[in-house]
Amino acid sequence: MERFAFLGRFARNRGALAGTVIILLVAFAALSAPVFFPTDPLRMVAQPELWPGEDPAFPLGTDSLGRDMLAMLVHGARATLLIGLFASAVATLIGVSVGAAAGYFGGWIDETAMRAVELFQTIPNLIFVLTIVVILGSTLHNIVIAIGIVSWTPIARMTRAEFLALRDREFVQACRSMGMGDFGIIVREILPNALPPVIVLSSLVVAGAILFESAVSFLGLGDPNIASWGRLVGDGRELIRSSWYICAIPGVAIMVTVLCLNLIGDGLNDALNPKLRDR
Amino acid sequence: MTALLTLNNVHVHFNTAAGLVRAVNGVSLDLGAGETLGLVGESGCGKSTLGKAIMRLVPVSTGEIRVEGTDIAQLQGSALTAMRRKVQMIFQDPYGSLNPRSTVGRSVAQPLVLAGWKPEAVAERVDTLLGWVGLPTDAKQRYPHEFSGGQRQRIGIARALALNPRLIVCDEPVSALDVSVRAQVINLLEDLKAEFGVSYLFISHDLSVVEHIADRVAVMYLGTIVEIGSRDRIWRQPQHPYTKALLAAAPIADPKLARTRTRTVLQGELPSPLEPPAGCPFHSRCPIAQARCKTERPVLRATGDSAQAACHFI
Numbered sequence: 001m002e003r004f005a006f007l008g009r010f011a012r013n014r015g016a017l018a019g020t021v022i023i024l025l026v027a028f029a030a031l032s033a034p035v036f037f038p039t040d041p042l043r044m045v046a047q048p049e050l051w052p053g054e055d056p057a058f059p060l061g062t063d064s065l066g067r068d069m070l071a072m073l074v075h076g077a078r079a080t081l082l083i084g085l086f087a088s089a090v091a092t093l094i095g096v097s098v099g100a101a102a103g104y105f106g107g108w109i110d111e112t113a114m115r116a117v118e119l120f121q122t123i124p125n126l127i128f129v130l131t132i133v134v135i136l137g138s139t140l141h142n143i144v145i146a147i148g149i150v151s152w153t154p155i156a157r158m159t160r161a162e163f164l165a166l167r168d169r170e171f172v173q174a175c176r177s178m179g180m181g182d183f184g185i186i187v188r189e190i191l192p193n194a195l196p197p198v199i200v201l202s203s204l205v206v207a208g209a210i211l212f213e214s215a216v217s218f219l220g221l222g223d224p225n226i227a228s229w230g231r232l233v234g235d236g237r238e239l240i241r242s243s244w245y246i247c248a249i250p251g252v253a254i255m256v257t258v259l260c261l262n263l264i265g266d267g268l269n270d271a272l273n274p275k276l277r278d279r
Numbered sequence: 280m281t282a283l284l285t286l287n288n289v290h291v292h293f294n295t296a297a298g299l300v301r302a303v304n305g306v307s308l309d310l311g312a313g314e315t316l317g318l319v320g321e322s323g324c325g326k327s328t329l330g331k332a333i334m335r336l337v338p339v340s341t342g343e344i345r346v347e348g349t350d351i352a353q354l355q356g357s358a359l360t361a362m363r364r365k366v367q368m369i370f371q372d373p374y375g376s377l378n379p380r381s382t383v384g385r386s387v388a389q390p391l392v393l394a395g396w397k398p399e400a401v402a403e404r405v406d407t408l409l410g411w412v413g414l415p416t417d418a419k420q421r422y423p424h425e426f427s428g429g430q431r432q433r434i435g436i437a438r439a440l441a442l443n444p445r446l447i448v449c450d451e452p453v454s455a456l457d458v459s460v461r462a463q464v465i466n467l468l469e470d471l472k473a474e475f476g477v478s479y480l481f482i483s484h485d486l487s488v489v490e491h492i493a494d495r496v497a498v499m500y501l502g503t504i505v506e507i508g509s510r511d512r513i514w515r516q517p518q519h520p521y522t523k524a525l526l527a528a529a530p531i532a533d534p535k536l537a538r539t540r541t542r543t544v545l546q547g548e549l550p551s552p553l554e555p556p557a558g559c560p561f562h563s564r565c566p567i568a569q570a571r572c573k574t575e576r577p578v579l580r581a582t583g584d585s586a587q588a589a590c591h592f593i
Contacts (some may be wrong), residue, residue, distance in 0.1 A: 171386075179393055
């Protein structure tokens with residue numbers, strides 16, 4: 001019952017529903033990429049700079065090296081979505097751990113954690129990501145970790161605030177009076193109650209991570225073995241005055257995906273925090 | 280009568296930004312097995328803090344809290360966990376005391392699981408417990424928000440009973456309930472006491488409830504006990520001026536009786552526990568205070584065979 005009510009509330013938000021449908025299509029395209037485009041998308045297959053629609057075999061045209069734009073876009077969806085999801089997972093893991101410890105224990109742990117959060121927040125995010133990628137090297141793993149490291153602070157703050165509100169509730173005191181340990185109380189009692197707003201934030205971090213990755217790739221610091229959307233935009237930038245579609249097509253894909261993720265985030269917010277939904 | 284719970288000069292002090300708050304300031308009392316001790320006093324007098332100190336939910340600054348002879352005031356780790364099973368708590372707010380994301384079955388089973396019971400034994404015990412407090416066994420799969428306040432308080436009672444505790448600290452267990460449901464919960468508590476011989480420390484500001492359930496009553500004011508004695512003695516012959524004022528402030532159902540009684544109405548507010556008055560804590564509001572009360576703090580003295588009061592002029 002609970003679950004169906006949740007889905008109903010989520011679906012009532014039309015934007016969120018549309019966003020979910022589009023993201024599912026993108027995810028489906030990403031998953032089925034090897035079926036429809038079994039060959040390496042970075043292979044040259046036709047004459048360069050074919051405009052979209054010029055040749056029915058390449059509906060989105062080809063880039064400056066004669067590579068199929070559609071194949072690269074579909075394979076790129078895979079890289080882009082994976083980076084977004086994993087970076088958000090890293091950020092959520094760090095953010096929830098730090099925020100939960102800070103909010104639950106308070107005192108010097110809280111002070112130290114919050115000063116660390118502020119330290120991270122004072123560094124401009126993009127520059128921080130670029131610095132980490134340059135130091136660690138441009139591999140997919142390092143980019144995911146770098147984005148996670150700059151994106152965890154809002155999650156930590158949110159988790160801390162939730163824990164501060166919940167830690168002195170009577171059901172937590174009841175658990176303490178039964179002799180439940182701190183770890184059990186944090187993970188099994190408080191966390192399930194603190195998660196809804198954190199999930200909303202995590203879904204927004206996915207969108208932010210995709211933008212970060214695009215920026216990194218656009219600047220040429222992305223993983224050279226992976227055709228993410230950001231890299232496609234970056235590859236096309238020299239031809240932006242003649243063949244602008246090479247930049248525009250992956251650019252629109254990024255925009256639509258990020259927009260849809262934000263819509264989903266809003267929808268989750270409405271569905272998980274029903275008291276705020278009719279404002 | 281051997282004492283189940285003995286408090287010896289218990290202090291609970293909190294360091295706050297505004298200064299040191301003496302929430303509990305030297306409380307000593309005894310609670311026998313199978314006895315119900317009512318703890319009354321106005322809001323902010325420290326009665327809930329004292330209950331939480333006995334549960335070790337707030338740190339005890341100094342003093343002894345003996346449960347069956349063992350001092351638990353500074354126990355840590357597994358020794359504390361073992362003692363916790365003997366003392367359980369029923370909370371004031373039936374909406375806050377159950378995890379909204381746990382099923383009722385999980386909440387009630389929690390103390391058993393923590394005590395290391397086997398899953399089959401836990402399931403059986405949960406059914407028994409829900410039966411005792413008058414809830415259907417299918418309540419197990421449901422969530423707290425599906426229950427009324429009175430039912431939730433029953434769930435809290437079932438959880439408190441799970442490990443056969445010797446003492447249950449009841450922190451205003453019926454204050455948040457409708458009057459119509461209060462009697463049911465009070466009667467349930469009395470039935471359970473008769474059946475299992477459990478003791479209650481019954482914290483309340485509702486004098487009519489305490490009069491009904493308590494064997495003995497302790498009156499608390501500003502972190503200290505000003506009078507303690509058997510219920511009948513306290514109600515019929517209150518000695519301390521604060522007890523008199525407190526009882527006089529309680530409404531009486533019979534308007535004819537109510538009109539005839541003389542009332543002493545207390546002036547002023549409860550002093551801040553940040554700066555408790557020197558001497559007797561009650562002297563700033565006491566109708567019979569004299570110069571001595573401002574300098575010398577009275578101790579509890581016997582005022583009869585079953586009562587003690589802390590006042591210089593008794």
